[in-house]
Amino acid sequence: MRIDLNSDLGESFGPWPMGQDAALMDSISSANVACGFHAGDPGTMRATIALAREKGVAVGAHPGFQDLAGFGRREIKATPQEVEDLVLYQVAALAGMASAQGVRLQHVKAHGALYNMACRDRALADAIAKAVAGIDRSLILFGLPNSELLRAGEAAGLTVAAEVFADRAYDPDGSLTSRAKPGSVIHDTPQVVERAIKMVRDRQVVAVDGSTIVLTADTICLHGDTAGAGALARELRRGLEAAGIRIAPLRG
Amino acid sequence: MRIDLNSDLGESFGPWPMGQDAALMDSISSANVACGFHAGDPGTMRATIALAREKGVAVGAHPGFQDLAGFGRREIKATPQEVEDLVLYQVAALAGMASAQGVRLQHVKAHGALYNMACRDRALADAIAKAVAGIDRSLILFGLPNSELLRAGEAAGLTVAAEVFADRAYDPDGSLTSRAKPGSVIHDTPQVVERAIKMVRDRQVVAVDGSTIVLTADTICLHGDTAGAGALARELRRGLEAAGIRIAPLRG
């Protein structure tokens, strides 16, 4: 049994640091690197690729809306063509910067509002899939299990990876519980570890109402911008390995 | 005898059009495409690559300082590392977008203040050359004849192209006459054509003081943002061809 652990990294910008990239890189297997539109200037991108390479972590692009002040978390009513273009631009930029360091991109994970919108909206999902396929047909496209984004990726001939969240509550229909609701984020480390093991081994998670949801988990997302992110990642990796689950990149 | 004709294109941004790209593409052989930092949003970049492909014009990257309001024409005291990173990012973005359309980049020409600074400053020139070589060692680096930029390109193992300006006056030392001086830009079309022919055939240009300068001309730059740019390009192409000089991309 094996699983990929991914985290959003390289989200510093200019003079403003963010996240605990170095700590997380010791535990994860795949890094989603910001590409300059919602975070991540060219210098940060270069340094993040270098760090991932040094730590043996697979590199993926993490393109978002061009909204630094809103960190790409605000929905922008962009057309599919605009989305295709901005994904193409950002993934190309990171792919080329990675290639200059001898690193080949493994995957693409859309960021924030772009990810959420594309999981629901097939036209935007198709736009992202088309852009990714245009750069490199072997890139793996991340998305929520059973989302339009994964369906679009498959339709475009891409390998897709279903992403789950070990520290987030799930509604009975399999969607993530809104962050606005109490209990939507799970802060108890042993519980996060237990949920992750169950997701990987049994393909199950217990929803907020106690019901059991069946889901596919190709990769588990760890938030990198919280205070204890480094420690949580370490515990999660340890717990998964103790349960006989190997942590490895998707193309490992 | 042959020569390359290049022009800066794709310099629209969002709702703001600029230049006469379609008209120029009929006459030039190489397009320097803005990469989003001084001009050129992702949609404009895609459309410009498509147009160049359709017209058989070679595509190059035209990276500049991140200064939309100043159009990349203001010198910014960036470090060599910052310059390397911003060139890497922009060239990578355009190269990937071109590749998605089946187009391989031919060259890189720095824009505006970045070009001028790198022609004089070896550390910045080395930074640009390093970035370009990191993307693709077969890319051709443009620069003023005898400039630090060309020397840096050669030192990095790149093919370089010496760029001349048929519609600009030259000082006796071979540098371009400052735009602040009267007569620095030549508006008379027959004179521009005549100078271009002399540059290519005789490797000579007459300076403002009447003296003759010897220079290498691998590519002639045509400004694309002036009113009569399309007509001037057509006349220049016609004049060069009438003189037995073939217009062709550098890798033609």
Added chain:
Amino acid sequence: MRIDLNSDLGESFGPWPMGQDAALMDSISSANVACGFHAGDPGTMRATIALAREKGVAVGAHPGFQDLAGFGRREIKATPQEVEDLVLYQVAALAGMASAQGVRLQHVKAHGALYNMACRDRALADAIAKAVAGIDRSLILFGLPNSELLRAGEAAGLTVAAEVFADRAYDPDGSLTSRAKPGSVIHDTPQVVERAIKMVRDRQVVAVDGSTIVLTADTICLHGDTAGAGALARELRRGLEAAGIRIAPLRG
């Protein structure tokens, strides 16, 4: 009888010109000046204020979403607090720049997607009204007749102005016919003039289905970015004046 004619001006940015500001300023009575977020850099703002002052045109702020590439026309899911802050910032910037030229702002008209969203959404409308009132309680707030934006302005104690469009078709419910539909923009100048006169004199407009809509018209908007904008403005002014309607700013 009198009416205000307004137009969106100062929408150039850096090296990119837009619109026919000088031509329009000869016919309109109020200028909505872009404030740097969707268009309009500080230099353009200064020059536009100077031109309005010279031509005796009242100056208003035209704040929009921070989205140059999308020209503020794309909806961004911003919070009311974010909207209040961005309106406060932009109106303050223009008000201070105008004051430096001895010009006092007359009004505020939100731009593009921000205007449309605030006409429908009371929370965003309240945020805009609060920002405007915070700058200067005597500023006049523009909005569609019967919109949440006007209601919010009134609730905040502001004077409001109902804005109509002489060159746009109306649906029977009084809303503007979507630009996506044929006939949504009226290009026939005599018809535009006739509609404007009817709007001012009779407070009526004929909808696309032939029914008559009653509406309040405090100010008529003229689009400034179309080819014949200057000529249309001239004809409209002439037609209104011939019908005995005086063109004057709202605080005239």
Added chain:
Amino acid sequence: MRIDLNSDLGESFGPWPMGQDAALMDSISSANVACGFHAGDPGTMRATIALAREKGVAVGAHPGFQDLAGFGRREIKATPQEVEDLVLYQVAALAGMASAQGVRLQHVKAHGALYNMACRDRALADAIAKAVAGIDRSLILFGLPNSELLRAGEAAGLTVAAEVFADRAYDPDGSLTSRAKPGSVIHDTPQVVERAIKMVRDRQVVAVDGSTIVLTADTICLHGDTAGAGALARELRRGLEAAGIRIAPLRG
């Protein structure tokens, strides 16, 4: 005897926090608030003004070059007109936002590269002074003692304030020792306090070569972005007060 203590605050941006504003506000008397170009989005500006108001700290504008990635620390070859416009825009924005909270701006301190360039270059200094005077002739302009910036402020009829740095080494000619040199920043708190007292009481500072420099100190700058900034500010205030020097805003 009295002195003003100032610090650069409000330099967070979007999701990226910076500095220890709350801690510093307990000790300083004047806050230089970033205005959106090098740091500080509208929401941060509003919150920083509110905090200063609550703590009884005078508010000033801290305008910089439009260079988020470079934090306004990179010199940009802007024209005097461009500098005037960008200062006018930023100071106006902050002044209006402050006014909406019932706060009147006390001063203007240019940021980073803009400050340094204007201290040396009279044309840029005049541009800043003109912009500041255009907003409000009672605003106090900060600059290095004996700088072009102070001379320009005086020529424009503004009150000026000579700014000194208690934690920076000085060269014998009275200029700040380059940060590139060892010992340029003084980290020993008692030494910083002692230097500050000597600057205020004796108008003297000991230069790196041991010679004594005479200087005018109207306001002392405390860096707000270093780890121990809050503690240093507290100690400095305590030390100055113990020496009989009162900390008060310039217009106290």
